[in-house]
Amino acid sequence: MEYLDFELPIKELEEQYQKACAIGQESEVDVTATCKQIEKRLNETKKDIYKNLTAWQRVQLSRHPNRPYTLDYINAICGSTFLELHGDRNVKDDKAMIGGLGKIGDQSFMFVGQQKGYNTKTRQYRNFGMANPEGYRKALRLMKSAEKFGIPVVTFVDTPGAYPGLEAEERGQGEAIARNILEMTRLKVPIIVVIIGEGASGGALGIGVGDKVLMLENTWYSVISPESCSSILWRSWEFKEKAAEALKLTAKDMKKQKLIDEIVKEPLGGAHSDRDKTFETVKNSIVEAYDEFKNLSPKELIDKRMEKYSSMGVFKG
Known part of the structure; x- marks a missing residue:
């Protein structure tokens, strides 16, 4: 431990x-x-x-090395029913973005999420959970397949950001994320987003548009990480705690600003302190969220989703 x-x-x-x-x-x-x-x-x-807990301490908990990652949740929730699907049919298979079909009870879901590694070797293999453009294009391909067969989508967000490398920019990182955001706003099946760790920048937004956005208690969701914010504003990482408070990135802050829909309670000590309880809570939250939207027509779903995101950031003087 x-x-x-x-x-x-x-x-x-x-x-x-x-x-x-x-x-x-x-x-x-x-x-x-x-x-x-x-x-x-x-x-x-x-x-x-x-x-x-302070905002910075919650950021630290969200990065805890023992914290469960996307595949841990999927394997615990779906068991042997999960079938991983690979490739964007264009460049290659991005190991930082995983996805596939799985079942909760008798209901099929298309699961998509960023996957981090457990040790140095697997972290390099998974590119530290930072997806390239082909990762976002793979995610979109899977979501479009789900739409074709009327299967709801569940996304797990856990990334320090989209990969900022030169080759990623050459292959259209910004366009891939923007395309995902556009297509997710008009997807004709329910989308449930679960923020299970770090929700940083466009890397999180690329799979973060949903009818129901759930956020685990000790996670964060922001346009920039506290360290990067500190280095830009104060030219030093020493002010990361101050930056974390100022960014209002915790689940409580996000709920207050109406940027997420629900906070998922974690066991005392964080998600890693009682994994089984965390998996069960997340599973129940996904089922409840799906029950809320399963009877809506595609038009009602899209209209409701568009209205939800259009009203964000609106202030009355």
């Missing part, structure tokens, strides 16, 4: 608890009362820390 800086008091108490329990097992000393006392302090410390 890896701990973030602000989680160190929890680490200390957990180590004390384990030592106390070990003493009880290895000797005849009764340490039950001590263990209960440490456990009580541990629970109180956890509640106190996670109840008062």
